[in-house]
Amino acid sequence: LDNGLAKTPPMGWLSWERFRCNTDCVNDPDNCISEQLFQTMTDIVVADGYASVGYEYINIDDCWLEKHRSHDGKLVADRKRFPNGIKALSDYIHSRGLKFGIYEDYGNYTCAGYPGIIGYEEKDALQFADWNVDYVKLDGCYALPYDMDHGYSTFGRLLNSTGKSMVYSCSWPVYQIYAGIQPNYSAIQTHCNLWRNYDDIQDSWASVENIIDYYGNNQDVIAPNAGPGHWNDPDMLIIGNFGLSYEQAKTQFAIWSILAAPLLMSVDLRTIRPQFKHILQNRKIIAVDQDPLGIQGRRIYKHKGIEIWSRPIGPLYQNFYSYAIAFVNRRTDGTPSDISVTLKELGLINFSGYRVEDLYENVDYGVLYPNTKIKVKVNPSGVVMLKGEVQYPVDL
Ligand code: A2G
Incomplete structure (x- = not known):
């Protein structure tokens, strides 16, 4: 997508793989999806040197919404877990010099069952602009994969016409592949800044190996679609969690940089061990990932x-x-x-x-x-x- 953004693959932090849909702030206040979690990660990204090597987006994933829209059809963040609302969180993140990303779903519901976008495309685009959102991930659960060529491109245009530039992350090809449809990658690159091609990453070496194999086995179809402003997304970095050894974590980071992948950490930055932090902050490998020519390896x-x-x-x-x-x-x-x-x-x-x-x-x-x-x-x-x-x- 030629919107002037994501000239190199986006870098930042995303909640999903590590924190999932933990909504239990009563019993697990430090790990639930809440404004506090995102504020804390924002603070650490700045204080512990992640921002200075290029990590810039703090992104919410699923499970931030109330189960229903407001009476006038607006998206509402969970009132208990985001008591100050999304605009306040966005302001907080911006005040620390970082950028703010949000998640929604192209279908009737998000994958975890929260409200989806169907019927509210224009309203939600305007709402995101109003909240000063810098990055939108649009998932594809509870939607018809055949409709996605139309739906994802339409929402992209609506985001664009708000006048606020937002990175647009699409799950369009992966759901089409699951449905046996050959994705139209030239349309996808025209309308999205990045897109998911394959399965969700899980906290294991087997999952990382699976993804590596997919991108290797399908490279003739996938690799040529990457370039400045439009990237394949093999999913989050799980470095520093429970499933990867030190060697395996180095391998994930190396291959992701060869793939010109977005570098979205999904890890608890409060407790990450120094050796893993060191991998995530390797400037030389980050420079490979962020190479301005943008040719996927x-x-x-x-x-x-x-x-x-x-x-x-x-x-x-x-x-x-x-x-x-x-x-x-x-x-x-x-x-x-x-x-x-x-x-x-x-x-x-x-x-x-x-x-x-x-x-x-x-x-x-x-x-x-x-x-x-x-x-x-x-x-x-x-x-x-x-x-x-x-x-x-x-x-x-
Ligand atoms: O929903 C889907 O599985 C997403 N996958 C995953 O990344 C996460 O957002 C999850 C939340 O419920 C894709 O977007 C392909």
């Missing part, structure tokens, strides 16, 4: 549990890109695997060479050439991530 090798993923990034020298390369070990035999390849085999063929560095370990390999063999040791379910920055010929 691909899986270029897969054999016996070893995968190599590659993404062209800047700077460019003539037609030669720089590259981010992720070596992933999906084997579970308990010992690190050695992978050894020449730069040429990875497609790095510029004669002037590439400055190669390791983005997690801060090792600088110096300038290497197409015939140089590099050897990496990759831990089980882990990753080694390199960047090769194209070199200019030296004038003699």
Whole structure:
């Protein structure tokens, strides 16, 4: 969507994977979906350095609404859990220098059974503008997938005509795929800033692996649709929760950056362990994700549990890109695997060479050439991530 927003993949925090539809503020006041939870995460994003590496959106997901609209058809936030209302929360987030995202559903109900948008499209678009919303996720439960080409594009136009620019996150393709419909990705990129292609992420390595496989196996259809202003969304980062080891968390972050994915953390930032925070704040890998060329990377090798993923990034020298390369070990035999390849085999063929560095370990390999063999040791379910920055010929 060419609305001037999301020129690079959006970064921020989203409640769903970690906090779900916990509405029990009586027994679990610190973890329920409430204005307090979002204020707390806002404070931590600012205070603990997340904002300064690029995380900017604080996004509500499902379960923020009252079960019914007001008598005049307006959306109403749950009065007990959001006692000051959505505008106050939006103001709070903005006053801390961050941006505010909200969730609704294209159908009759949200996935968790709260009011949906059907029949109120224009009213809700105006309401979001009025609340100074910066980002809207429109889910697709309780809707007809055949109607989505029309419905998602119409709501996008309504958002746009409010005059307030809002990032538009669509769940349009995934529900169509579930219904056996081939999504019209050219329409989707025209109308949305990002969209979900596949299953919801869960708190497990199996779920992350499933998503990685989906994006690899379907890359010829999916990858070309990404670019500045329009991104594929493999779903939230679950780094720092219960399901991923340290190695697996590094792998999720590396692959998401190769995929030019939105970086939406869904984790309790109050209790995250330092090693996971460190991953989420890795500036070099964030820079890969946020590369301004916006070319989504691909899986270029897969054999016996070893995968190599590659993404062209800047700077460019003539037609030669720089590259981010992720070596992933999906084997579970308990010992690190050695992978050894020449730069040429990875497609790095510029004669002037590439400055190669390791983005997690801060090792600088110096300038290497197409015939140089590099050897990496990759831990089980882990990753080694390199960047090769194209070199200019030296004038003699
Ligand atoms: O509803 C759906 O399952 C969403 N999935 C998920 O992300 C979350 O928002 C949930 C809330 O009930 C998609 O948007 C594909």
